[in-house]
Amino acid sequence: MLKGSSPLIFERSTEDRFAYSLPDLEVEKQELSDIIDTKFIRGTKAELPEISELDLMRHYTELSNKNHGVDSGFYPLGSCTMKYNPKINEKVARMPGFANSHPEQNDKAIQGSLEIVHDMQEHLKEITGMDEITLQPAAGAQGEWTALMMIKAFHEANGDHNRTKVIVPDSAHGTNPASAVVAGFEAVTVKSNDRGLVDIDHLKTLVGDDTAAIMLTNPNTLGLFEEDILEIRDIVHEAGGKLYYDGANLNAIMAKVRPGDMGFDAVHLNLHKTFTGPHGGGGPGSGPIGVKAELAKFLPKPLVVKEGDNYRVEHNVPDSIGRVKPFYGNFGIFLRAYTYIRTMGPDGLKEVSESAVLNANYMMRRLEGTFVLPYKQHCKHEFVISGSKQKKMGVRTLDMAKRLLDFGYHPPTIYFPLNVEECMMVEPTETESKETLDGFVDALIHISKEAEEDPDIVLEAPHTTVIGRLDETLAARKPVLRFQREDIIEEKE
Numbered sequence: 001m002l003k004g005s006s007p008l009i010f011e012r013s014t015e016d017r018f019a020y021s022l023p024d025l026e027v028e029k030q031e032l033s034d035i036i037d038t039k040f041i042r043g044t045k046a047e048l049p050e051i052s053e054l055d056l057m058r059h060y061t062e063l064s065n066k067n068h069g070v071d072s073g074f075y076p077l078g079s080c081t082m083k084y085n086p087k088i089n090e091k092v093a094r095m096p097g098f099a100n101s102h103p104e105q106n107d108k109a110i111q112g113s114l115e116i117v118h119d120m121q122e123h124l125k126e127i128t129g130m131d132e133i134t135l136q137p138a139a140g141a142q143g144e145w146t147a148l149m150m151i152k153a154f155h156e157a158n159g160d161h162n163r164t165k166v167i168v169p170d171s172a173h174g175t176n177p178a179s180a181v182v183a184g185f186e187a188v189t190v191k192s193n194d195r196g197l198v199d200i201d202h203l204k205t206l207v208g209d210d211t212a213a214i215m216l217t218n219p220n221t222l223g224l225f226e227e228d229i230l231e232i233r234d235i236v237h238e239a240g241g242k243l244y245y246d247g248a249n250l251n252a253i254m255a256k257v258r259p260g261d262m263g264f265d266a267v268h269l270n271l272h273k274t275f276t277g278p279h280g281g282g283g284p285g286s287g288p289i290g291v292k293a294e295l296a297k298f299l300p301k302p303l304v305v306k307e308g309d310n311y312r313v314e315h316n317v318p319d320s321i322g323r324v325k326p327f328y329g330n331f332g333i334f335l336r337a338y339t340y341i342r343t344m345g346p347d348g349l350k351e352v353s354e355s356a357v358l359n360a361n362y363m364m365r366r367l368e369g370t371f372v373l374p375y376k377q378h379c380k381h382e383f384v385i386s387g388s389k390q391k392k393m394g395v396r397t398l399d400m401a402k403r404l405l406d407f408g409y410h411p412p413t414i415y416f417p418l419n420v421e422e423c424m425m426v427e428p429t430e431t432e433s434k435e436t437l438d439g440f441v442d443a444l445i446h447i448s449k450e451a452e453e454d455p456d457i458v459l460e461a462p463h464t465t466v467i468g469r470l471d472e473t474l475a476a477r478k479p480v481l482r483f484q485r486e487d488i489i490e491e492k493e
């Protein structure tokens with residue numbers, strides 16, 4: 001058993017203890033061997049934990065308490081938008097009419113669900129400034145890939161077969177170059193300038209008749225607004241390329257500016273980030289994409305269309321790139337996002353953006369004196385600071401991130417983006433109070449002081465968690481992911 005931890009479910013196990021009780025059988029009991037061929041019946045009892053219902057309950061409750069989530073504490077993970085997920089979303093997603101519907105049902109029987117899909121598409125058109133939307137992709141990365149496949153189909157349809165390159169900034173999220181490569185393109189990096197923005201002169205040297213697209217996010221992954229976006233648009237469009245907008249984090253611009261108005265031709269949105277789908281732990285997510293009219297005929301099929309007052313699933317889409325997800329995407333997630341959009345309304349979404357940007361700037365300015373701030377202009381929904389000053393004292397950003405755990409905070413994103421040394425990327429989101437923001441800033445300032453006066457306390461952190469500092473190399477190379485039965489036997493002896 002680990003120091004300070006509660007027993008594992010296997011360690012609690014006592015033979016023949018049950019967590020259930022069933023009434024006596026009213027029919028004659030059959031032997032297993034009467035029903036199943038004996039060669040398929042195991043010779044020894046399965047090594048499953050045998051515990052009471054109460055112990056089972058405690059096991060799961062303890063596990064849930066060991067997790068850090070937005071509902072348990074501050075989670076300023078940059079580029080992840082770990083905002084509060086309103087509980088009304090869950091209530092709507094569980095309404096029996098939605099929860100019990102099945103995508104194989106006849107269109108007539110699921111008009112309500114189809115209406116939600118269609119209405120959601122209309123809202124996302126309005127928010128992004130795009131002409132058509134599909135809700136199919138299951139995540140941001142799949143949205144990127146889907147839109148790139150559509151851009152590819154567009155160039156091919158124009159007989160433009162040599163557009164093999166997708167331009168991606170050095171500050172981009174890792175999924176951007178990855179999606180470009182998976183879609184069969186070559187990813188080409190455009191440098192950032194000393195203000196953290198796309199280096200226009202460098203961009204000019206990269207574009208040409210082999211440019212398929214540029215992938216940008218604005219504000220970019222440093223939290224900075226690309227002020228020259230209209231010039232970038234002209235440079236790429238004049239070369240015959242398309243502009244792709246990584247809209248995973250729309251938290252800074254909702255109801256303020258729209259990718260469509262900035263000149264983008266395609267966009268994906270992460271409903272599990274900006275639009276309060278639960279997020280973390282691997283899904284399910286939802287990464288709808290929006291496109292301008294000239295790309296629309298390549299949308300993945302099927303489509304949900306409205307005819308008069310009725311909704312219909314259209315499978316006959318001749319130029320479609322095909323299906324990218326079974327049925328119509330993760331319906332439960334867009335129900336939550338739909339509820340969020342409807343409860344916030346346009347003014348509410350605008351306020352979200354304003355508060356998210358205000359919160360980020362407030363924290364950035366409070367931290368500016370203690371940490372190196374590589375880019376001095378105002379930020380949008382997130383900001384980047386560097387631990388380079390603390391590194392000279394022998395304490396790295398990783399150490400400070402571990403120390404934050406002792407204060408009950410999830411650390412910010414660290415060592416990303418790659419173009420800032422000892423980087424921390426902080427995204428507070430709009431849902432946190434000033435007291436929470438101050439608490440986190442105070443903790444970081446305190447840790448920086450420790451780095452100066454008592455670095456060991458930071459270097460050996462975390463001190464309060466069940467498991468202390470891991471040997472990260474060993475954990476990656478030889479992970480122990482499963483309970484080892486032998487351990488318990490040894491310990492019991």
Ligand SMILES: *Cc1c(COP(=O)(O)O)cnc(C)c1O
Pocket residue numbers: 079080138139140141142173175176217221246248249270285287
């Ligand atoms: C999260 C994120 C993605 C990827 O989204 P997934 O849903 O995790 O695939 C892409 N770009 C940016 C900027 C992101 O923050």
